[in-house]
Amino acid sequence: MTSKNPKPNPQSDPVTLVNALGAVWSPDLDAYLSGADPATIRCALCTLAPCACPPFGTDAYFALIQQRHGRGNR
DSSP, X not given: OOOSSOOOOTTTOHXXXXXXXTOOOOTTHHHHHTTOOGGGSOOTTTOOSSXXXXXXXXXXXXXXXXXXXXXXXX
């Protein structure tokens, strides 16, 4: 039996797969991939350059993730 909506193949279309997982991309990703100074690249999470995210794993960090994904407080 085949599915009418097959899942994207990560080897042929990784962007579609990552988007389906709910990724939030930095608006400066192309600049970063082109070799721009990382200090000038806006963070996908806090949207600042350079990144000003709270330390990884803290309550503030996870709250920022929830906010960025539009989930509000949990």
